[in-house]
Amino acid sequence: MRVEGGCYCGKVRYEAEGEPMMAAQCHCRECQYITGGGPNMFVAMPIGGFKYTASEPKQFTRKDLSRAVTREFCPECGTHLATKAPGLPAAILKVGTFDDPKLFNPQVAIYTCDKQAYHHVPDGMPAFEKLPAH
Structure with missing residues (x-):
């Protein structure tokens, strides 16, 4: 799979290539902050096939958490x-940043332990309270 995308203002662009490791919707509380309240639609792509092609994002990592994730975002928009x-x-x-979001085909819902009543998990989609066991 090959994905190209970027931010709302167009300053930061990326491309990713490889076999998706996961295509999911995440309902965790942390993702709800980033999305404005809904689940986070995402595709995990191999890091070796990912690169920024225009500008560089700003990064944020919480200092008060062990194993905190690093979030990358456009410094302009x-x-x-x-x-x-x-x-x-x-x-x-983030699927919303894909040039062609129709490439997204979610396979699983994760962290449903934090799911809000107004979040929708499609009928028949596997759902997990945390991460699925491999």
């Missing part, structure tokens, strides 16, 4: 583009 988790060889890309 604030669009959240990617998340990188310690020890995970992936770029977790």
Whole structure:
């Protein structure tokens, strides 16, 4: 799979290539902050096939958490583009930043322990309170 995308204002652009490691909706409380309240739609792509092609994002990592993720976003318009988790060889890309969001085909809902009543998990989609066991 090859994905190209970028932020709302167009300043930061990226491309990612490889076999998706996960295509999901995440309902965790942390993602709700980033999305404005809804689940986070994402595709985890291999880090080796990911690169920024125009400009560089700003990064934020919470200092008060062990194993905190690093969130990458446009310094101009604030669009959240990617998340990188310690020890995970992936770029977790936000589907809304894809040039063609129709490429997204969610396979699973994760962290439903934090799911809000107004979040929708499609009928028949596997759902997990945390991460699925491999």
